[in-house]
Structures are given as C-alpha cells and as structure tokens.
Amino acid sequence: MKFASHVEEIDISGIRKSFEGAGPGAINLGLGQPDFDTPDNIKRAAIEAIEEGFTGYTMNLGTAELRAALSEKFRRDNGLEYAEREIMVTSGASEALFLAIAALVEEGDEVLMGDPGFVSYSALTRIARGRPVGVPLDERFHLTADAVAERITPKTRALIVNSPNNPTGSVQTREELRGLADLAEDRDIALISDEVYEQFIYEGAHVSPALYSDNVITVNAVSKTYAMTGWRLGYVAARGEAIENMLKVHQYVQACASSISQRAALAAVSGTQEPVRIMREEFKRRRDVLVSGLRSMGMDIKEPEGAFYAFPEVGDGDDVSARLIRGGVVTVPGSAFGPRGRGHIRISYAASMEDLKTALERMRDIL
Structure with missing residues (x-):
C-alpha cells in the first residue's frame, strides 16, 4: 500500500510513547485523566437510557435536549449566549478540534499554536494539509498577542488558544484573552479556544x-470536568456558518455522538455540580504536595494555575523521563509538546495522593 505523505510524516503521540518501557508496579503520572469515578447521577442517566431503548442515531448536531442544556451551561458558566443551532455535540473534544481545523484549513494554510502546546494541535493541522506554526510562550508559559502578531502571515487561518493549558498548567488572564480575541478579529482569522480544563x-x-x-x-x-474521558462526549459552539461547515465533516466521519453518552452528558451539565467542586479542591491539594516535593529536590517549577499538570524544568527532558520510567514513574518528556518543551517533563497530578507521594519518593532516589 502507498500511504498519504501528510499522514506518514505524523508520529505516534509522545504521550502514548511514554508508557512504553514501564514495568509492573509503575506509577502513571503521564495520563491526563481524572482518577475519580463518573458521578452516580450521570451513570444512572446512561443506564436508564439503555433500559428505555434510547440506542439509535440522534440528530447529527446532537439531541435538542442536550444542546439546550449546553446553551444554558454557556450562559451560566461563561456569560455566553449561544442558540441551540450554534452548538454541535461531538465524540469528545478531539473530534471537535478536528472538525474546526478541517473546516478552516486548506493545503498550505498556517495554524498558530503555543509552543509548548498540546500534541493534537500540530498533528490535526498536518492531517488537514496545513502547516503548524509554534508561537513561543513567555516566561510564565502564557501566550501573548505580541508574540502571535509577529507570526501572522497572509496564510494564517487560525490561532489555537488553550487555557487552562496542557501541558504547562498556565491560565491566561482576562486581558491576555481579550488581546488575543481582538487580534484574531482585526486580522480576520479564527480563534479556536480549547476550554476542556475550564473548571480546574x-x-x-x-x-x-x-x-x-x-x-x-x-x-x-x-x-x-465530570471524569467521563471514556464516554467520548464533547461539544463545540460558534457563530455564523462555522457550525454548518463543521457539520458537513461531522456527518460523514461520525454521523452523531453516542446516544447513551449524550443522555449522560445531559445529566452532567444540568445536574448537581458538587462533584466538580470536590475534584477541584482535591486537585489543588495534590498540586500543592507535588510542587512542594519537586521544589525540595531542587527542580525549577512554576506553580500550575489550572488543569492538573506540572511542567518542571529538568535539563534534558527526554533523558529524565526515560530514567523515571525505568525507575517506575511514568512522565511525558516535554519534547512531545513542541521544540520549546525539550528541557521539561509533564507530570499529571490526576492520580491518587498516595501514588503522588510514592512517586515523589522514587523520583528522589532516581534523580
């Protein structure tokens, strides 16, 4: 078989690679997924949907009930007014990102993104035959409008902003986000805002x-937000013709998101938010323990402002990550997130407090 060159040039995710070589008993601080169980009210909603026979296709955009609930969620949490027709339900945020890039990017178009930044952004841009352009983050791991403006060309079609940020844990300020949004509007480029960690x-x-x-x-x-990574349920909202053009891709590659997951998501966004508060408080406790432990080893680390990742500077991130994996602690080398991440490793504190403390002890011995 002959394969498409723009696919062959993409490498397997560095996050997945980091798991290779980990032996039995290794503590996984590489995976970006909450260790909490999905809340009971959400699970019950899914079970009831199955028992009711709600197991067929839904509308391509998603059920009207869920989109109405998401519209209310945007109003409640974000101060945004989106009509139901301006919202589409997808199979995870990963599909939503793909749809946005696929609808915007033609061969040779450029997509700007923070460097370091989440691994999917550059890969999805290449799949769309576009060219990813890394924008250096500042010393606080923040993306600035000045740095973005320097890299805008006539071929720039989109800018991806991720706050709270994976892998750095940074959170953009209101002023920074306003500046980035104003810049996108002035230069007539799309701003794709990845907000999956907004509650943390x-x-x-x-x-x-x-x-x-x-x-x-x-x-x-x-x-x-609701410890539902395996349910594969995301959503995307936009003005004008954006949703319509993303829908053209979605209906052929996915048809619709899982009907069962949509019922579960409806219970999640419209039900009690107490489990989210509990998770957030626990992640903050874990962050504080991890940062204190890393600093006690002499590591240079900026305190994460959000998400559940730490991104300490360690010198040679590839070497340190490999040594840690051999010693029973899985982390991700910073190079997986772009050239400017090479001196770092990403550590996820979405693991139990017990595992975090044991991992810190192992890290002291190894390093």
Whole structure:
C-alpha cells in the first residue's frame, strides 16, 4: 500500500510513547485523566437510557435536549449566549478540534499554536494539509498577542488558544484573552479556544475569548470536568456558518455522538455540580504536595494555575523521563509538546495522593 505523505510524516503521540518501557508496579503520572469515578447521577442517566431503548442515531448536531442544556451551561458558566443551532455535540473534544481545523484549513494554510502546546494541535493541522506554526510562550508559559502578531502571515487561518493549558498548567488572564480575541478579529482569522480544563482553576476564574469576538470557535467536553474521558462526549459552539461547515465533516466521519453518552452528558451539565467542586479542591491539594516535593529536590517549577499538570524544568527532558520510567514513574518528556518543551517533563497530578507521594519518593532516589 502507498500511504498519504501528510499522514506518514505524523508520529505516534509522545504521550502514548511514554508508557512504553514501564514495568509492573509503575506509577502513571503521564495520563491526563481524572482518577475519580463518573458521578452516580450521570451513570444512572446512561443506564436508564439503555433500559428505555434510547440506542439509535440522534440528530447529527446532537439531541435538542442536550444542546439546550449546553446553551444554558454557556450562559451560566461563561456569560455566553449561544442558540441551540450554534452548538454541535461531538465524540469528545478531539473530534471537535478536528472538525474546526478541517473546516478552516486548506493545503498550505498556517495554524498558530503555543509552543509548548498540546500534541493534537500540530498533528490535526498536518492531517488537514496545513502547516503548524509554534508561537513561543513567555516566561510564565502564557501566550501573548505580541508574540502571535509577529507570526501572522497572509496564510494564517487560525490561532489555537488553550487555557487552562496542557501541558504547562498556565491560565491566561482576562486581558491576555481579550488581546488575543481582538487580534484574531482585526486580522480576520479564527480563534479556536480549547476550554476542556475550564473548571480546574485554583486561583481566579475562567474567561472565554468568545466574550470579545465572534471569530471564536469554543471547544469543550464533559471528559475532564465530570471524569467521563471514556464516554467520548464533547461539544463545540460558534457563530455564523462555522457550525454548518463543521457539520458537513461531522456527518460523514461520525454521523452523531453516542446516544447513551449524550443522555449522560445531559445529566452532567444540568445536574448537581458538587462533584466538580470536590475534584477541584482535591486537585489543588495534590498540586500543592507535588510542587512542594519537586521544589525540595531542587527542580525549577512554576506553580500550575489550572488543569492538573506540572511542567518542571529538568535539563534534558527526554533523558529524565526515560530514567523515571525505568525507575517506575511514568512522565511525558516535554519534547512531545513542541521544540520549546525539550528541557521539561509533564507530570499529571490526576492520580491518587498516595501514588503522588510514592512517586515523589522514587523520583528522589532516581534523580
């Protein structure tokens, strides 16, 4: 077989590679998934949907009930007014990101993204025959409008913003997000805002760039917020013709998101938010323990402001990550997230407190 060159040039995710070589008993601090169970009210809603026979296709956009609940969620949590027709339900935020890029990017078009940044952004851009362009983050791991403006060319079609950020744990300020949104509007480029970690901010509050521009495509999911990574349920909201053009791709590659997962998501976003608060408080406790432990070893680390990742500077991130894996602690080398991540490793504290403390002891011995 002959394979497409733009697919062959993509490598397997560095996050997945990090698991290779880990022996039995290894503590996994590489996976970006909450260790909490999906809340009971969400599980019950899914069981009831199965028992009712709600097991067929739904509308391509998603059920009207879920999109109405998501519209209310945007109003409640983000101060945004989206009509149901401006929201589409997807199979995870990953599909939503793909749909946004596929609808925007033609061969040779450029997509700007933070470096370091989440591994999917550059790969999805290449799959769309576009060219990913890394924008250096500042010393706080924040993306600035000045740095973005320097890299905008006539071929720039989109800018991806991720706050709270994976892998760094940074959270953009309201002023920074307003500046990025204004820049996107002034230069007539799309701003794709990945907000899957919005509920995990430990000081301050989340701000959606769509407050400041209609050029924003907002991507989110129930995956992290409600410990539902395996349910594969995301959503995307946008103005104008954006949803219609993303729908053209979605209906052929996916048809619709899982009917059962949609019922579960409806219970998640419209039900009690107490489990989210409990998770957020526990992640903050774990963050504090991890940061203190890493600093006691002499590591240079900026305190994560959100998400559940630490991104300490360690010198040679590839070497340190490999040594840690051999010693029973799985982390991800920073190089997986772009050239400017090479001196770092990503550590997920979405693991139990017991595992975190044991991992820190092993790290002291290894390093």
